[in-house]
Amino acid sequence: MLNQTYMFENAVAPSNQKIAKMSITRLANIPITPPPYRDRPNKEGAMLLRVETNDGVVGWATSGYTHPVIVDLIDKYITPRILGEDPFRTERIPLLFDRHTYERPLGRAFVSAMALVDIALWDIKGKTLGKPVHVLLGGARDRVPVYVTHGAAYDGAQTYSAEELAAEAAYLVKLGNTHVKNTVGRQAIPDPKDDYRRMKAMREAIGPDVKLSMDGNLRMSISEAVRLCKLCEELDIAFIEEPIYYNDPATLAHLRSQTTISVAAAENEKFTALQLLQAGAVDFIQPNINNDGGLSASLRIAAIARAFNIPLGHGNGNGPHNIALHAGIGNGGLVEYHYHKWMAYNALFEEVPQPEDGWLRVSLKPGFGLEPKDGVIKEYSV
Ligand SMILES: [Mg+2]
Numbered sequence: 001m002l003n004q005t006y007m008f009e010n011a012v013a014p015s016n017q018k019i020a021k022m023s024i025t026r027l028a029n030i031p032i033t034p035p036p037y038r039d040r041p042n043k044e045g046a047m048l049l050r051v052e053t054n055d056g057v058v059g060w061a062t063s064g065y066t067h068p069v070i071v072d073l074i075d076k077y078i079t080p081r082i083l084g085e086d087p088f089r090t091e092r093i094p095l096l097f098d099r100h101t102y103e104r105p106l107g108r109a110f111v112s113a114m115a116l117v118d119i120a121l122w123d124i125k126g127k128t129l130g131k132p133v134h135v136l137l138g139g140a141r142d143r144v145p146v147y148v149t150h151g152a153a154y155d156g157a158q159t160y161s162a163e164e165l166a167a168e169a170a171y172l173v174k175l176g177n178t179h180v181k182n183t184v185g186r187q188a189i190p191d192p193k194d195d196y197r198r199m200k201a202m203r204e205a206i207g208p209d210v211k212l213s214m215d216g217n218l219r220m221s222i223s224e225a226v227r228l229c230k231l232c233e234e235l236d237i238a239f240i241e242e243p244i245y246y247n248d249p250a251t252l253a254h255l256r257s258q259t260t261i262s263v264a265a266a267e268n269e270k271f272t273a274l275q276l277l278q279a280g281a282v283d284f285i286q287p288n289i290n291n292d293g294g295l296s297a298s299l300r301i302a303a304i305a306r307a308f309n310i311p312l313g314h315g316n317g318n319g320p321h322n323i324a325l326h327a328g329i330g331n332g333g334l335v336e337y338h339y340h341k342w343m344a345y346n347a348l349f350e351e352v353p354q355p356e357d358g359w360l361r362v363s364l365k366p367g368f369g370l371e372p373k374d375g376v377i378k379e380y381s382v
Contacts, residue, residue: 032343044344061119118294126367137328147179166205178358185219216243229259249279317341
């Protein structure tokens with residue numbers, strides 16, 4: 001058991017570099033180009049944190065969770081406690097709050113706010129040392145495999161027809177993509193047979209050599225998920241993501257025993273990564289550094305997963321920041337190109353890695369290599 005009181009009160013060596021300024025901005029109405037078979041949504045939002053040190057190093061971060069309460073959490077609760085801290089001490093900074101867990105506000109928003117801080121500090125570490133973040137983590141590889149998620153319907157937009165899904169998947173494959181993913185279980189009442197028909201249309205459109213996966217977004221019962229997987233096995237599905245309500249570990253483990261399709265989870269956390277791993281619930285696990293307490297927290301999940309001989313994948317909208325994790329560590333790998341969210345990164349940041357023949361090349365710039373374009377804060381802040 002971690003002795004937090006001791007950890008916190010232990011003397012800390014003085015540092016010349018200190019966190020001097022933090023500013024958080026909520027961005028909205030960022031124009032994006034939607035995928036070809038839908039014209040909506042054509043706008044995205046984002047949360048952008050800027051942290052500056054007393055010696056002028058600037059770190060940036062975005063979060064997946066964009067609730068406006070994060071602005072207050074950063075400004076009024078987190079910033080006052082960490083100004084003056086050494087930005088390299090990313091294991092110390094959460095401890096400053098762990099002593100106050102009884103007053104820790106707003107669950108997921110707090111975890112996302114701390115993720116923003118952690119990511120910006122890792123960006124500062126890289127820039128101070130002149131190294132890319134993935135090299136600081138161990139630098140396992142300089143490119144990562146990528147899959148493209150498309151076909152999601154938002155803002156009340158009508159669900160894609162099977163024909164539209166198939167045509168869009170074929171278009172994405174023509175661009176050189178080697179792995180596509182679509183959502184299943186989106187109907188008001190999940191309909192495995194209809195989902196099978198949609199996945200089959202995609203498989204027929206992309207041919208046998210492109211990888212095809214599906215994401216259930218926590219919308220199915222065990223019987224629906226088993227039925228869908230049994231139907232889809234003949235389609236050579238690479239993985240099914242988060243099919244079961246609440247990511248319940250025992251139910252996911254049961255599904256895994258019933259199908260040859262790989263099962264992935266942990267994007268939308270309800271249970272902990274440790275609970276999923278102990279239950280044998282997943283073939284790979286999907287932390288997101290932007291939602292789950294930062295890069296530091298995902299490194300802990302990666303270490304636990306390694307003890308279970310389980311690799312990490314990525315499933316969420318913050319792909320560009322997550323590349324560093326998957327390139328850095330031995331059991332990292334697959335990164336998601338979430339079509340709409342990646343477009344928002346393209347709109348906000350100067351250089352964003354783009355898929356080439358199924359791979360993303362990792363930025364070799366110091367830090368994460370993600371620098372906002374001039375003027376985006378002014379233009380899109382709300
Ligand atoms: Mg997902």
